[in-house]
Amino acid sequence: xxxxxxxxxxxxxxxxxxxxxxxxxxxxxxxxxxxxxxxxxxxxxxxxxxxxxxxxxxxxxxxxxxxxxxxxxxxxxxxxxxxxxxxxxxxxxxxxxxxxxxxxxxxxxxxxxxxxxxxxxxxxxxxxxxxxxxxxxxxxxxxxxxxxxxxxxxxxxxxxxxxxxxxxxxxxxxxxxxxxxxxxxxxxxxxxxxxxxxxxxxxxxxxxxxxxxxxxxxxxxxxxxxxxxxxxxxxxxxxxxxxxxxxxxxxxxxxxxxxxxxxxxxxxxxxxxxxxxxxxxxxxxxxxxxxxxxxx
Amino acid sequence: xxxxxxxxxxxxxxxxxxxxxxxxxxxxxxxxxxxxxxxxxxxxxxxxxxxxxxxxxxxxxxxxxxxxxxxxxxxxxxxxxxxxxxxxxxxxxxxxxxxxxxxxxxxxxxxxxxxxxxxxxxxxxxxxxxxxxxxxxxxxxxxxxxxxxxxxxxxxxxxxxxxxxxxxxxxxxxxxxxxxxxxxxxxxxxxxxxxxxxxxxxxxxxxxxxxxxxxxxxxxxxxxxxxxxxxxxxxxxxxxxxxxxxxxxxxxxxxxxxxxxxxxxxxxxxxxxxxxxxxxxxxxxxxxxxxxxxxx
Numbered sequence: 001x002x003x004x005x006x007x008x009x010x011x012x013x014x015x016x017x018x019x020x021x022x023x024x025x026x027x028x029x030x031x032x033x034x035x036x037x038x039x040x041x042x043x044x045x046x047x048x049x050x051x052x053x054x055x056x057x058x059x060x061x062x063x064x065x066x067x068x069x070x071x072x073x074x075x076x077x078x079x080x081x082x083x084x085x086x087x088x089x090x091x092x093x094x095x096x097x098x099x100x101x102x103x104x105x106x107x108x109x110x111x112x113x114x115x116x117x118x119x120x121x122x123x124x125x126x127x128x129x130x131x132x133x134x135x136x137x138x139x140x141x142x143x144x145x146x147x148x149x150x151x152x153x154x155x156x157x158x159x160x161x162x163x164x165x166x167x168x169x170x171x172x173x174x175x176x177x178x179x180x181x182x183x184x185x186x187x188x189x190x191x192x193x194x195x196x197x198x199x200x201x202x203x204x205x206x207x208x209x210x211x212x213x214x215x216x217x218x219x220x221x222x223x224x225x226x227x228x229x230x231x232x233x234x235x236x237x238x239x240x241x242x243x244x245x246x247x248x249x250x251x252x253x254x255x256x257x258x259x260x261x262x263x264x265x266x267x268x269x270x271x272x273x274x275x276x277x278x279x280x281x282x283x284x285x286x287x288x289x290x291x292x293x294x295x296x
Numbered sequence: 297x298x299x300x301x302x303x304x305x306x307x308x309x310x311x312x313x314x315x316x317x318x319x320x321x322x323x324x325x326x327x328x329x330x331x332x333x334x335x336x337x338x339x340x341x342x343x344x345x346x347x348x349x350x351x352x353x354x355x356x357x358x359x360x361x362x363x364x365x366x367x368x369x370x371x372x373x374x375x376x377x378x379x380x381x382x383x384x385x386x387x388x389x390x391x392x393x394x395x396x397x398x399x400x401x402x403x404x405x406x407x408x409x410x411x412x413x414x415x416x417x418x419x420x421x422x423x424x425x426x427x428x429x430x431x432x433x434x435x436x437x438x439x440x441x442x443x444x445x446x447x448x449x450x451x452x453x454x455x456x457x458x459x460x461x462x463x464x465x466x467x468x469x470x471x472x473x474x475x476x477x478x479x480x481x482x483x484x485x486x487x488x489x490x491x492x493x494x495x496x497x498x499x500x501x502x503x504x505x506x507x508x509x510x511x512x513x514x515x516x517x518x519x520x521x522x523x524x525x526x527x528x529x530x531x532x533x534x535x536x537x538x539x540x541x542x543x544x545x546x547x548x549x550x551x552x553x554x555x556x557x558x559x560x561x562x563x564x565x566x567x568x569x570x571x572x573x574x575x576x577x578x579x580x581x582x583x584x585x586x587x588x589x590x591x592x
Contacts, residue, residue: 129439
């Protein structure tokens with residue numbers, strides 16, 4: 001078996017190549033919009049969500065080409081949300097993935113449209129002819145992604161985040177926010193990856209639900225730790241912004257040492273769930289471990 | 297047969313009731329986001345796109361309840377686009393449907409999230425369990441809506457519109473913009489309404505394509521005429537903004553009299569296409585006539 005580093009690199013390259021195919025070429029009108037959509041989507045990013053989709057696909061025996069639309073659809077939703085989050089009326093961030101953010105490099109109107117159009121593209125990719133081995137499963141995947149992206153998922157988490165800036169949250173409130181803001185899309189990545197293989201039995205689905213919930217929270221705990229401890233150069237985005245903006249984080253509720261221990265506990269729980277899939281769950285386990293060990 | 301006015305009122309009420317069901321209740325967290333989503337979506341609007349979906353459904357014999365998800369999905373995309381268009385970085389409009397716009401009544405961050413979440417909800421409604429009499433047709437509908445909303449449809453038209461502000465466009469360039477900015481979604485309303493009945497034969501589809509293209513342009517021509525001639529009170533949105541913002545319109549290319557004649561010509565073409573469906577196409581014909589006769 002290849003190392004996780006080699007597998008991850010190959011998953012990232014596969015994502016990059018597939019996104020480059022799915023995104024309209026810069027020669028197609030309106031050229032500037034398409035150029036800006038490619039600017040924010042290509043050439044960077046950890047591609048954690050596509051990796052999760054590929055790993056979940058592997059866990060249930062999906063052919064990797066069939067997982068590509070799901071992996072890219074989830075990543076497109078993620079990239080759109082970053083583009084909108086960086087706008088002045090939201091987080092007002094100037095740097096993303098080591099480059100000027102979209103509204104800085106282009107302008108706010110383009111950044112707004114780029115995000116809007118990437119969201120549409122996510123659903124277009126997932127509904128495209130050719131990806132329907134089982135149309136009923138495909139409709140289920142589309143419904144799952146739409147729900148995860150919307151007001152009872154990612155957008156809802158954003159709204160809670162906005163409303164809680166400057167407030168001291170309890171742990172339960174903080175986790176409610178994260179389960180929506182980042183957890184919903186991570187869950188969608190895992191379930192869509194697995195559904196790309198066809199229908200899921202209830203036992204496998206329950207394990208994947210457990211796995212996603214744990215790594216979603218662990219990812220967020222580590223994000224808070226890294227935002228406080230790492231440098232802007234390592235992160236590729238402005239560091240220390242949570243504290244500067246008065247945002248509630250795990251580090252306002254517990255010391256960094258305890259936060260790291262909590263992340264480890266969640267990852268151990270995720271590893272147990274990945275174990276259900278035996279050797280085929282190895283990549284799910286690798287990603288869970290990567291989340292607590294990463295430095296960016 | 298009931299009058300068009302009675303039919304239109306019933307279609308508007310059906311849309312309002314269905315949207316009120318599909319939109320999350322204000323009691324569901326995050327409450328403020330859900331309240332704002334309902335604020336922009338309910339209690340107003342001409343509901344032209346849902347009417348088109350219902351009329352196209354009628355033309356091919358679809359059961360009206362089965363057309364509701366399609367009618368509402370298209371309207372949700374329309375409402376999200378209005379909410380984002382009104383933002384300061386776009387048209388910076390303070391009035392919409394006779395009420396303060398979302399970013400004025402709430403704030404810009406909420407208006408951004410409201411638009412984002414309404415787009416997701418459109419796809420969620422269309423992919424919801426229970427609406428899949430034929431999952432393959434449903435995936436086709438989802439693909440069609442996503443394409444119409446995205447960078448090669450509505451968002452693309454917006455980008456062209458932005459880029460052309462202050463420029464003198466040729467008629468062909470102006471129509472390229474409108475075919476994308478408003479035409480794509482009008483076409484989606486008509487085709488999704490008809491597809492709600494099941495598969496479409498090629499002949500019927502070609503007539504519906506023709507019908508949509510003509511009424512889409514006619515609608516835009518009349519919008520430009522009304523923006524120049526009507527009052528803010530009649531329109532329910534700020535009048536005269538096109539000229540104030542230096543936007544290319546039909547009235548910068550031809551006198552109002554010629555624009556009205558052009559709209560009539562397009563509508564006559566649409567009426568011929570609606571004629572293909574005999575008596576069942578009566579509502580499509582009514583809507584085409586309404587477009588040139590409306591005053592708001």
